[in-house]
Each structure stands twice: as structure tokens, then as C-alpha cells.
Amino acid sequence: MTARSRPPALQCSSRLSLPDNAVALWTLRDDLIEPMCSALAYTLSRDERARARTYRQERHRRRFIARRSVLRWLIGGYLSCKPESLRFSVGAFGKPILLWPRAAGFAFNLSHTEGLTLFAFAWACYLGVDVERRIDGMDINGLGSGIFSAIETARLDAAQPDPLATLLGIWTRKEALLKALGTGLSGDPTAWVTEDGPCPGNGRWRASRNGIPISGWTCLDLVLGQDIRGALAVSHEGVRVMVHRCQMTNELASLCH
Ligand SMILES: CC(C)(COP(=O)(O)OP(=O)(O)OC[C@H]1O[C@@H](n2cnc3c(N)ncnc32)[C@H](O)[C@@H]1OP(=O)(O)O)[C@@H](O)C(=O)NCCC(=O)NCCS
Incomplete structure (x- = not known):
């Protein structure tokens, strides 16, 4: 991988920066699913809670809650807004779209497999990721x-x-x-x-x-x-790739119920 690793930085949901012509990748390990659910499940919308209830297996339900709430937390960090205030829609083939805030050209995508979820963020581009175990x-x-x-x-x-x-x-x-x-x-x-x-x-x-x-x-x-x-x-030439690892921070721990 030609990505450059950086120190993990899931410190504060309102202090993330994303340079132009860069892609930020975040990994979330499955062992953080429970703490992330506990800290961030409150950010989910009514629709997302309803979708979470459709998962038959508790394990899959918790993984959905964790990845969707971490997605909200990270986007909130990049766009300086509260994670729970974000509004999403979906495209014709299921791709999530950010409805609010209307941050021109903020692109994101995620993928999950047993053990890991990968999130990707960039400006003004088409952006896709996939992970498979x-x-x-x-x-x-x-x-x-x-x-x-x-x-x-x-x-x-x-x-x-x-x-x-x-x-x-x-x-x-x-x-x-x-x-x-x-x-x-x-x-x-x-x-x-x-x-x-x-x-x-x-x-x-x-x-x-x-x-x-x-x-x-x-x-x-x-x-x-x-x-x-x-x-x-990603539909940009020569992007710089920054890799971050989600981890529990004091701020997130303080939100745990
Ligand atoms: C997109 C697709 C390849 C993902 O397959 P997958 O390997 O099972 O899932 P991944 O873990 O890689 O990615 C899932 C995430 O991709 C995103 N996603 C969903 N559909 C997407 C799409 N069409 N394009 C880009 N991203 C998409 C979502 O964030 C999803 O996360 P979620 O499960 O938390 O909602 C597969 O769902 C697909 O082919 N969908 C299109 C088919 C279709 O028309 N479906 C009707 C849905 S309305």
C-alpha cells in the first residue's frame, strides 16, 4: 500500500482536517464495536435505529450501529457539526448521500468485513472502498x-x-x-x-x-x-492517502452510557 500512516487522531469530533487532494482512511476494529455503540449510538436517526432493528443477529445489529455512528462522528469532525445533526439519503443503488449539511463535494464511503470496518473521506470526487477478509x-x-x-x-x-x-x-x-x-x-x-x-x-x-x-x-x-x-x-490523480485508526479516547469514553 502506498498509504502513509499517521498517529491515530479520533480525539475530538470537531477538529478533523482534510486537505484537498487527500483521502483520509479510518479503520475501526471489531473489538471497538461495543465501546463505540455505548458512546455514540445516541447519534443515530430514527431511520437508522429502525434499520438497526432489522438485523436478526445482535452481533450484526451492533456492528451496524457502531459503523453508522462512527461515520457520523467522523463526518461531524470534518464538517464541524454535531454527529446527530447529519441527515443522509441513499442513491438509486443504495449509496449513502449526505443531505445535510450540504457540504459541497464532501465524499465518503465505507466497507466492512469480519474484524474491520474501513471509512474513506475526501473532497470533490467519486470515492469507493472495499475490504474483504x-x-x-x-x-x-x-x-x-x-x-x-x-x-x-x-x-x-x-x-x-x-x-x-x-x-x-x-x-x-x-x-x-x-x-x-x-x-x-x-x-x-x-x-x-x-x-x-x-x-x-x-x-x-x-x-x-x-x-x-x-x-x-x-x-x-x-x-x-x-x-x-x-x-x-478515487477520481483524483496523485492523491495523498492518510491512514488513521479509530480508538477510544477520553472524549468518547466520557460519552459511554
Ligand atoms: C454496494 C455493494 C457492492 C456493497 O456490498 P458489500 O460488499 O456487501 O458491502 P460493503 O461492506 O463493501 O459496503 C457496504 C457499505 O457500502 C455503502 N453502499 C451501499 N450501497 C452502495 C453503493 N451502491 N455504492 C457505494 N456504496 C454503497 C454503504 O455505506 C454500506 O454500508 P452499510 O452496510 O452500513 O449501509 C452491494 O451492496 C451492491 O452491489 N449494491 C448495489 C445493488 C443494488 O442496487 N442494491 C439495491 C439497494 S437500494
């Missing part, structure tokens, strides 16, 4: 069916000695790209091609559709833990 025994040939392009499928077929790593690499790239565009996997994901950049192995990749390259984007592979692969797609 490696689980041995995954259906290597079946998962990409109807999703991977012919080029991606050929790359997977030729992958040795670790086809599962290749599968997760292609999968996370494609989801990050399609989440940036807002369609997700609806439509025809096979029309999009993700490939290594000119210097394979440096974590940079590129995308094209029907043979036409998407130019002016930064597309990166992310390694977020021993078994967690991720990818970032």
Missing part, C-alpha cells in the same frame, strides 16, 4: 461469475500459487470502483476491467470500460491486516 475454502471459480470481466477471469485462471489472493484482489478492486461510481454490483460489472498498473506489485491498479481507460483516478490496493485485503478508487 480472506476465508479459506472460498469458491474461487464461482464468486466472480457474472462479475469479473474476461480479462479478470483469465488472470484468476492463471493465478498461482495463491488464487484466493488474486480473487480477493480483483474482487476488492472491482467493488471499490463500482462503489465509487455508486452503482455497486448492479448493472453489468463484467463491462468494467481492473488491471495492474504499469509497475505490477506496487499496489497501483487501473480501470477501463469497454476498452476505454478511466483516466485521472488513483486506484490502490490496501493491505489492512494479515487476512484482510482492500482497495480504494
